[in-house]
Amino acid sequence: MKTTRQWIATGAFALLPLAPLTALITAPAAQAAVAPEALVGPVADYKLYVLDNLEQLVSHTRDFTAAVQAGDVEKAQALYAPTRVYYERIEPIAELFADLDASIDAREDDYEKGVEDPDFTGFHRLEYALFHDDSTEGMEKYAQGLMDDVNDLDSRVQGLTFPPETVVGGAAALMEEVAATKVSGEEDRYSRTDLWDFQGNVDGAREIFELFKPLAAQEDAGFVERVQDNFDDVEETLADYRLEADDPSAGFESYDRVSDADRRALTGPVTVLAEDLSTLRGLLGLN
Amino acid sequence: MSQFDRHSGCPFHRRTDRSQTALPPADTPAPAHRERRRFLKGAGLTGLGLGLGGIGLSGTCPARAASGHGQDVTSAPQEQDAQLRYPFHGEHQQGVVTPRPATGMLVAFDVLARDRDDLERLLKILTERMAFLTQGGRIPERDPLFPPPDSGILGPVIAPDGLTMTLAVGASLFDKRYGLASARPQRLQRMEGFPNDALDAARCHGDLALQICANTLDTGYHALRDIIKNTPGLLMVRWKQEGTVPPLPPAPGEVDGSARNFLGFRDGSANPDGSDDVLMDELVWVGRDHDEPAWARGGSYLAARIIRNFVERWDRTPLHEQEMIFGRRKMSGAPLSDSTAEGREQDVPDYSRDPEGKITPLDAHIRLANPRTPATEKNRILRRPFNYSNGVEANGQLDMGLLFLCFQADLEAGFITVQRRLDGEPLEEYIKPVGGGYFFVLPGARDDNDFLGSGLLAASA
Numbered sequence: 090m091k092t093t094r095q096w097i098a099t100g101a102f103a104l105l106p107l108a109p110l111t112a113l114i115t116a117p118a119a120q121a122a123v124a125p126e127a128l129v130g131p132v133a134d135y136k137l138y139v140l141d142n143l144e145q146l147v148s149h150t151r152d153f154t155a156a157v158q159a160g161d162v163e164k165a166q167a168l169y170a171p172t173r174v175y176y177e178r179i180e181p182i183a184e185l186f187a188d189l190d191a192s193i194d195a196r197e198d199d200y201e202k203g204v205e206d207p208d209f210t211g212f213h214r215l216e217y218a219l220f221h222d223d224s225t226e227g228m229e230k231y232a233q234g235l236m237d238d239v240n241d242l243d244s245r246v247q248g249l250t251f252p253p254e255t256v257v258g259g260a261a262a263l264m265e266e267v268a269a270t271k272v273s274g275e276e277d278r279y280s281r282t283d284l285w286d287f288q289g290n291v292d293g294a295r296e297i298f299e300l301f302k303p304l305a306a307q308e309d310a311g312f313v314e315r316v317q318d319n320f321d322d323v324e325e326t327l328a329d330y331r332l333e334a335d336d337p338s339a340g341f342e343s344y345d346r347v348s349d350a351d352r353r354a355l356t357g358p359v360t361v362l363a364e365d366l367s368t369l370r371g372l373l374g375l376n
Numbered sequence: 377m378s379q380f381d382r383h384s385g386c387p388f389h390r391r392t393d394r395s396q397t398a399l400p401p402a403d404t405p406a407p408a409h410r411e412r413r414r415f416l417k418g419a420g421l422t423g424l425g426l427g428l429g430g431i432g433l434s435g436t437c438p439a440r441a442a443s444g445h446g447q448d449v450t451s452a453p454q455e456q457d458a459q460l461r462y463p464f465h466g467e468h469q470q471g472v473v474t475p476r477p478a479t480g481m482l483v484a485f486d487v488l489a490r491d492r493d494d495l496e497r498l499l500k501i502l503t504e505r506m507a508f509l510t511q512g513g514r515i516p517e518r519d520p521l522f523p524p525p526d527s528g529i530l531g532p533v534i535a536p537d538g539l540t541m542t543l544a545v546g547a548s549l550f551d552k553r554y555g556l557a558s559a560r561p562q563r564l565q566r567m568e569g570f571p572n573d574a575l576d577a578a579r580c581h582g583d584l585a586l587q588i589c590a591n592t593l594d595t596g597y598h599a600l601r602d603i604i605k606n607t608p609g610l611l612m613v614r615w616k617q618e619g620t621v622p623p624l625p626p627a628p629g630e631v632d633g634s635a636r637n638f639l640g641f642r643d644g645s646a647n648p649d650g651s652d653d654v655l656m657d658e659l660v661w662v663g664r665d666h667d668e669p670a671w672a673r674g675g676s677y678l679a680a681r682i683i684r685n686f687v688e689r690w691d692r693t694p695l696h697e698q699e700m701i702f703g704r705r706k707m708s709g710a711p712l713s714d715s716t717a718e719g720r721e722q723d724v725p726d727y728s729r730d731p732e733g734k735i736t737p738l739d740a741h742i743r744l745a746n747p748r749t750p751a752t753e754k755n756r757i758l759r760r761p762f763n764y765s766n767g768v769e770a771n772g773q774l775d776m777g778l779l780f781l782c783f784q785a786d787l788e789a790g791f792i793t794v795q796r797r798l799d800g801e802p803l804e805e806y807i808k809p810v811g812g813g814y815f816f817v818l819p820g821a822r823d824d825n826d827f828l829g830s831g832l833l834a835a836s837a
C-alpha cells in the first residue's frame with residue numbers, strides 16, 4: 090500500500106500558488122557554492138560504481154553474445170534484458186562516447202532506413218532478430234561487434250577523469266531518458282523488457298543522488314526529502330511488476346502488461362524527479 | 377428569429393458583462409455602432425494599441441474598447457496588438473465570447489493528482505499561472521546555475537498579445553478518484569462517435585482541457601510550456617491541436633467579414649452575437665434556468681471536434697456543388713436564399729418560401745444545422761473554430777481540417793442535437809471527424825483569492 094507522500098509540484102512557482110506576482114520577480118539568489126573538495130569523494134565513489142557495473146556489463150555481454158553465436162535463441166532472449174541493465178545504469182558516462190553509444194544502444198528510429206540500415210547495430214539490432222524474427226541467423230557479426238564495443242567502452246572509461254558536473258547532471262539525464270523513452274515503452278519494443286531498463290535508469294540516478302545527498306541536504310533539506318520520496322514511489326510502482334517480489338534477478342513482466350493507469354502513475358513521480366533533479370547541479374553550485 | 381443573428385442587433389449597448397467592467401461605462405447613444413466601426417477603420421485607429429488607447433476613445437462601448445476590438449466572435453481577426461489584454465477575473469472565463477484571435481489551440485490533459493488535495497493544488501497553480509500569463513509581465517530571474525523558470529521564448533517581458541486561457545473539465549474527472557461525482561454537470565458525458573466519425577483514441581477525451589488563444593502561436597506555446605513546467609506530477613498532456621484563422625487587413629468602409637475555413641467558405645456568418653449578454657445567458661452560459669448544479673452557473677459546455685477536410689477532393693468539386701452543400705455562396709458568403717446579385721454574408725437565410733429546398737437544398741449544411749424554425753431556436757450554439765494543418769498523410773494528401781469548438785449552455789440541446797441533424801449531410805463526403813471531446817468550462821475565478829474550480833470542490837466536499 091502506498092503512503093501518501095508529497096511528490097508534487099516543485100516548479101519555480103508551484104510552491105507559491107496564488108502568491109502575488111510581484112513576489113515572484115525577485116533578484117537571482119546567489120547559491121552558497123559547495124566547496125570543490127567536497128565533491129571529490131562522491132565523484133570517486135561514483136567512478137567505482139561505474140567500473141563495477143562495467144565489469145558486470147562485460148561479463149554479461151560475453152554470455153549474451155556467446156548465446157547468439159551459438160544460435161541458442163532461447164538463452165539469448167533470456168539474457169538480453171539482464172545484460173542491458175548494466176548499460177542503462179551508467180548511461181550518463183557511456184554517452185560521453187557518442188560513437189560507442191550509437192553502435193551499442195541506438196534504436197532503429199535513429200536510422201532513416203530503420204532495421205534495414207547497415208549502420209544499425211548493437212543491442213537493439215540483436216533484439217530485433219531475437220524477438221521479432223525469433224532467430225540468430227546472420228547475427229554473428231553483430232554479436233561480435235557488440236562485444237568489441239563493450240570492451241572498448243570498458244577500457245576508455247578506465248582512463249577517464251569524471252567531470253563532477255557530468256556526474257551530478259547524470260541523475261537528471263537518466264530521468265530524462267526514463268521520461269522520454271521508458272514510460273512510453275519505445276525502448277524495447279520487440280522484447281517488451283522496458284521495465285528492466287527503466288529500473289536500470291532509476292538505479293543509476295538514485296546512486297548519484299545518494300552519493301551527493303549529504304551535500305545537497307546542507308543546501309536544501311526539503312529537496313532531499315522530496316526526491317527520496319519520489320524515488321521510493323517510482324520503485325514501489327515498479328515493484329508491482331516484479332516477477333518475484335524477493336528476487337530482483339527474476340526481473341519484470343512484459344511492458345504490455347503495464348496498464349494505462351500505471352503508466353500515468355509512473356509519469357507523475359518521474360516528471361517530478363526530472364524537474365527536481367534538474368536543479369541538483371545548481372544546488373551544488375556546479376556549472 | 378432573425379433578431380438574434382449577430383449582425384442584426386446592436387451588440388455594444390446591451391453589454392454589461394461583469395468580467396469586463398474594469399472601465400467606466402461610456403454614455404454613447406445606441407445607434408450606428410457599425411458606422412462608428414467603419415469610421416474607426418477609415419481613420420486607421422483600430423490597430424493603435426487600443427488595449428490602452430481604447431480608454432480614451434469615449435463613445436465606443438467600454439467592454440469592447442477595453443479589449444481593443446470591434447469584432448464579433450468569429451470576425452476575421454484584425455487586431456494584432458501585442459498589448460491587447462483581456463481581464464482574467466470575472467463571472468465567466470475569457471475565451472468564450474471573446475472575439476477569436478488569429479490562433480488557438482486546445483490541449484487535453486490527464487490529471488495525475490493523487491487525491492483531492494492534489495487536485496486543489498493543481499487548480500490553484502493553473503489559476504495563478506493563467507492569471508499571470510494572460511495579463512503579461514516580467515518573468516522572474518533565477519541563479520543561472522539553475523534551469524530558468526521560464527522557457528524564454530517570448531523574451532524577458534511577456535506581452536499579453538490577446539492571450540486567453542480557458543479551463544474546462546471532462547467527464548472522466550468525475551470518476552471515483554476525486555470524489556466529484558455528486559457535483560457532475562448534468563449533461564457532461566463522454567463523447568460518443570457519430571456515424572461519420574473515425575475517432576482516433578489518442579486524440580479523444582481528457583480529464584481537463586485548456587483552450588489557449590492568442591494573436592500569435594508563439595504566445596500560445598509559451599503559455600502551454602509554462603503550464604507544463606509548473607505542474608510536474610499533476611498533469612500529463614493527452615493530445616493537443618492548434619489552428620489558425622486568416623487575419624484580414626482592416627478594410628475601410630466595409631463590414632467585418634467572417635474568416636474563411638480551409639474549404640474556402642466564410643465560417644461563422646450566422647453565429648449568435650457573442651456581445652449580446654441576454655442571448656449569451658440564454659444560449660451559452662449556464663444560469664439559474666438551466667437545471668444544473670448551482671456551482672456550475674457561469675460555466676458553459678465546450679464541444680471540441682478535430683474534423684479532417686479532404687481538401688484535394690474538395691478542390692476537384694464544382695463550385696456550384698460546393699455552394700449547394702453549404703447553402704451559401706463561396707465568395708460573398710451570402711445565403712443562397714438571398715437571390716439578389718449583391719447578396720451579403722450578413723443577410724439572414726430565409727427558407728420560408730422554399731419548403732421543398734429548390735433554392736437552398738433541404739440537406740444543405742446551414743439548413744440542417746439551423747432550420748430556423750421556432751422549435752430549433754434553442755439548439756443554437758456559439759462556434760469558435762480554427763483551421764488546422766498537420767502535415768501529410770501516407771497517401772500524399774494534406775492533413776488539414778477544422779478544430780471545431782463550440783460553446784453552449786446545454787450540450788444536448790446544442791452540439792449533440794445539431795450534429796445529429798447533420799448526420800448524413802452531403803458535406804460528409806469531404807470531412808472526417810477524428811478526435812475531440814466534451815468538456816465543461818468552469819465558471820470564472822472572481823478575484824485573486826478565488827481559483828477556478830473552487831465551487832466544484834466546495835459543492836462536492
Ligand code: HEM
Nearest residue numbers: 639641642643644645646647683742745746778794795807
Ligand atoms: C469541417 C467541418 C465544418 C465545416 C467546414 C463547416 C462550415 C460551415 C460554414 C461554411 C457555414 C456557413 C457560415 C456560417 O454561418 O458560419 C457553417 C454554418 C454552421 N455550421 Fe458548420 N461546418 C463544419 C462543421 C460543423 C459542425 C460539426 C457543426 C455542429 C454540429 C456545425 C454547425 C454549424 C452551424 C450551427 C452553422 C450556422 C447555421 C445557421 O445558423 O445558419 N458545423 N458551417
Ligand SMILES: [Cu+2]
Nearest residue numbers: 386388389409
Ligand atoms: Cu452599439
